[in-house]
Amino acid sequence: MLIVPEREIADLMTREAAFEAVENVFAAMAAGDAYNFPVVREAIGHEDALYGFKGGFDRAGLTLGLKAGGYWPNNLEKRQIINHQSTVFLFDPDTGKAKAMVGGNLLTALRTAAASSVSIKHLARQDASVIGMIGAGHQAAFQLRSALEQRDFEKVIGWNFHPEMLPNIEKVAAEAGLPFEAVQLDGMVEAEVIISITSAFSPSLMADHVSPGTHVACMGTDTKGKQEVETALLAKADVFTDEVAQSISIGEAQHAIAEGLITEADVAQLGAVINGTHAGRSSDEQITLFDGTGVGLQDLAVAASVVELAVAKGIAIEVDF
Template sequence: MIIIDEVAARRLVSPADAIDAMDMAFREVSRDQARNYPVVRERLLPGPNVYGIKAGADLAIGLLGLKIGGYWTENRGRGLTNHQSTTVLTDPETGCPSALVSSNHLTGVRTAAACAIGIRELAREDARTLGLIGTGGQARHHIDAALLVRRFDRVLVANRDRARAEAFARTLDSTVPVEVVAVEEAARNADALITLTTAREPVVRADWIRPGTHISAMGADTVGKQELDADLLLRASVWVDDWAQASALGECQHAAKRGLTREAIRGTLCDVLDGKAVRRTRDDEITVFDSTGMAIQDLMIAAWAVRKAEAAGDGAVHRVDLARDLA
């Protein structure tokens, strides 16, 4: 079994790599090659921490495995990132574990890559202002990825705690001007808006969003989470990564209670990439990509890291023969 630690994972997988890997993962889902198994995603009551398991397979390309991890709200004070996760890849022929991959960085870049693909495929061609609401550990990844797929002229950064937004902005070395603004200002002025919070009630109101805006809603991935006013989804053109997950864990869970159905949305981003679903049809459409994150994304990005490590003979990659030890 190959073991890839966090330092190696950061070195091995770039934002551009992640976009290529997510593009492939989405297409595999559309072609019915990949399977995402039911998600376990639970709050660790009585506290606010969240723990989850995402498992899946793409036997056509030899992928089988799971990612474990979640969100620990107090980790920043411990010198750790709040998001913690690890991916285990399994040999589909034998059931033996083939790789153990630290996935904090990989989760960040794969989430950002999915967001960027949503912007690339669904935002207006003349979108020039990028807005970001939420400045946690994944925020930098999202800006980096979005700038790889579109030529934005400015970036608007917002957080409900303005001091945190200002501290985040000071860490950026973007070639595009970055402005710290209020949440409402970011929502009203962005051509492409990323929401990346842990909110459990809307932070973006429907009447703040102009016609023609694209929104990549990346924060809601657990029952009860919500970033967008449900009215916004009911009047927007909506795409998801996976309807079952989106309607149970994502932004669509709230709109579904008010009548949003699988038939009412435009389709999946997976099908957009494979030519089976339409993109935006008008410049004045409000478009929403509701992303909950699929197991196949985690498996694909972990396998990408493994392949690059093997090709490079990376010295930070460790090997353990668990099958021999267990025989």
């Protein structure tokens, strides 16, 4: 079995490689060539942690495995380590033998950012010039760096429940040579693209905070009960997702479905837009919303790519397991 430690990931996986892996796996899912297993996601009753498993099988790429991990909200304050902790395990689909163990923390941030960026590439207006960020935690910086590569943005605006964290995304804007402005939530009407990346259980972004023609990427809701945006926004928007089954059960769509504002048939796969079997955006006035629940196949795709790179560079550690 091969081991690729967390410490090696930063030198192996680029934003571009993560984007390509995620875009390809979304397309494979929509084509029926890859599928995700049911998610296990539980509050464990210790340290306020959420822990679970996401897995799947990509027949085309012969990638089989799972990611184990979750969210420990006290880590940063108590232990000075990031709140999201995970490990990816890959298996040989021909034999079932363990193939690789890969550090999943940075990979999770990169693949989550890649997913929202794939949605921006395929759903946002080409002339989008202002991007809005809701959330300024660890993953927000990854989100913004990746998103800025998808359009010629001219300005970044941001809101966070704890405004003292906004310099995290202001720094990314400055690195890109863009002005940054802290706004109240109603100031998001200026944005043509909005990324929400929080761990909230009640909505912050409301329907009247979003202007016609905006693309919204909701990237934080991956558990029953979590919610980042008002259900009325999903009713106004054309909704796309990584995996419909997850979207309606643990994603942002779970609440709009429960209230009867939308149905499962109203949620489309982003992969269908990538494949050209769904038109995607049809007008400049249309609001599009991507419900990024985070699927196991994303993790497997980027992990498999990392293993290949690690082997080629002689970095992978081989153990007799």
